[in-house]
Amino acid sequence: MPFRPSANIAELRESATIAVSQRAKALKAQGREVIDLGAGEPDFGTPAPILEAAKRALDEGATRYTAVEGILPLRQAIATQGNASFRGTEAIAATDVVVSCGSKQSLYNACVTLFGPGDEVLVPTPSWTSYYEMVQLARATAVEVHGDPARGFKVDVERLERHATPRTRGLMLNSPSNPTGAVYAPEELRAILDLAATRGWWVISDEIYQRIAYDAPAPGALDVAPRRDNLIVVNGVAKAWAMTGWRVGWTISPPAVAKAMTALQSHTTSNTATVAQYAALAALTLGEPVDATVRAMVAEFKARRDAALPILQASRALTVLPPEGAFYFYLKVPGAGRVPDAGGAFCQELLEKAGVAIVPGSAFRTPDWVRVSYAADKAQVIEAARRIVATADAMA
Ligand SMILES: Cc1ncc(COP(=O)(O)O)c(C=O)c1O
Structure with a gap:
């Protein structure tokens, strides 16, 4: 039978980040x-004490x-x-926490629960x-x-x-930002x-990269918000604890929202994997043996940033935003403003000619x-930065 996508997904785009990875794998x-x-x-790899737990x-x-x-112990640890x-008025209870299959599901639960037909949601751009x-x-x-762009977008x-x-009806926030x-x-x-509190907007604050900040701690919404009755904080173990495959993310929200998202999740995935929840509990509660490994991983990301940044900044053809967190460089490429999809053209040239896979900004x-x-390995990041600069300067 011929397949015609339903109206639900007719407009859905394939994830460009995954598409590039697939092309790189095919070349490999x-x-x-x-x-x-x-x-x-x-x-x-996931820190050893978490694996043991x-x-x-x-x-x-x-x-x-x-x-x-x-x-419950995981939700309690998240609430703690x-x-x-x-510092605001309503302390967070375990009943305000919903654990999901990665922060991706947490974000999806929040969007579907809070927004519907006719609603507009502000998305700072570029965004994930x-x-x-x-x-x-x-x-x-x-x-x-x-x-x-002059302020890191x-x-x-x-x-x-x-x-x-x-x-x-709402606003998406993401700091540190993917992609910038x-x-x-x-x-x-x-x-x-x-502003959001005054206007009565929901704020979904995606803080998945919060612990990966290099120059100063990255504040989360809970650090600065006086109240949280319009706030959904999203976080998870994937990035800071190197636990992408475990699929554990969560929301901290007002209790009525938590209840509605739980109802939604009860009809889609139910709980995320039980063993993964115990692994996440270990990540949050084991203390120094795990925290020291997380600090070491962040220090390594910082060393890579510090090694590659001056190489990229030496290019006469690239504009480089110095990243303060997460693990991405965001670069403006030659042809910008002249070629319709300058980023896409650059990615293609770089992959086919210089063997480096990166993601077009159109995503x-x-x-x-x-x-x-x-x-990625520091030596590879440095080599890739050199090839990116050589490709960009040749195209300029
Ligand atoms: C900004 C942002 N939010 C959420 C996610 C999803 O993370 P998880 O693995 O917890 O679903 C990602 C993953 O790339 C991301 O970059």
């Missing part, structure tokens, strides 16, 4: 040497369903961590590709709010207000949260740019 399968800086995944949990029978919203930074699609899957409209109150209409690596300062974050709604992940 043909025997080509490719440096793959496309994926947004730490290149480290997970094995123990299996031996002790962590093989059955749990509560849809996750095991949230309360350590929240899935926000636009998730808002659309909720049948709401993602409104791109382009940030100022960060948005401010004035830019958000310019795009607001009576239909605006920009980090909002506490006062910048506070001003945006104040993040800024087609003049490209994203380079430095979640």
Whole structure:
């Protein structure tokens, strides 16, 4: 029978980050040497004490369903961590936490629960590709709010207000940012949260890269918000603890929202894997043995950034945003403003001629740019930076 996609997914785009990785894999399968800086995944293994805790949990029978919203000790640990930074009025309870299959599901749960047909959601742009699609899957409209490249593409109150209409229902925030690596300062974050509270907008704050910040700690929304009755904080273990494959993310939200998201999740995935929840519990509660490994991973990301940044900045053809967190460089490439998809053309040239896979900025709604992940071996990141500069300078 011929397949015609339903109206639900007719507009859905394939994830561009995955498409590039697939092309790189295909070239590798043909025997080509490719440096793959496309994926947004730490290149480290999960810290050993977490693995040991997970094995123990299996031996002790962590093989059955749990509560849809996750095991109580994990939700308590998440609430405790949230309360350590929240100075506002309503303390966070375990019932405000919903654990899901990665922060991706947490974000999807929040979008579908809060937004619907006719609603507009402000999405600072460039942003991680899935926000636009998730808002659309909720049948709401993602409104791109382009940030100022000179400020790492960060948005401010004035830019958000310019795009607001009576239909605006919410706002996506992501600091440190994928793809730019920009980090909002506490006062910048506070001003945006104040605006959202005044306007009655929901704020979904994706803080998955919060612990990967190099020059100063990255504030989360709970660090600066005086209240949280319009706030959904999203986090997870994937990036900072190198646990992408475990699929554990969570939301901290007002209790009514948590209840609605739990109901939604009860009809889609139920709980995320039981053993993975025990692994996440270990990540959050084992303390120094795990925290020291996380610090070492962040230090290694920083060393790669510091090694590759001056190489990229020496190019006469690239504009480089110095990243303050996450593990991405965002670069404006030759042809910007002249060629319709300058980033896509650059990525293609770089992959086919220089054997380096990166992601076109069109995936993040800024087609003049490209994203380079430095979640890879330092020597490879340095070599890739040299090839990127050589390719860009030759094209300029
Ligand atoms: C900004 C951002 N949010 C969320 C996610 C999803 O992470 P998880 O593995 O927890 O679903 C990613 C993964 O690339 C991301 O870059």
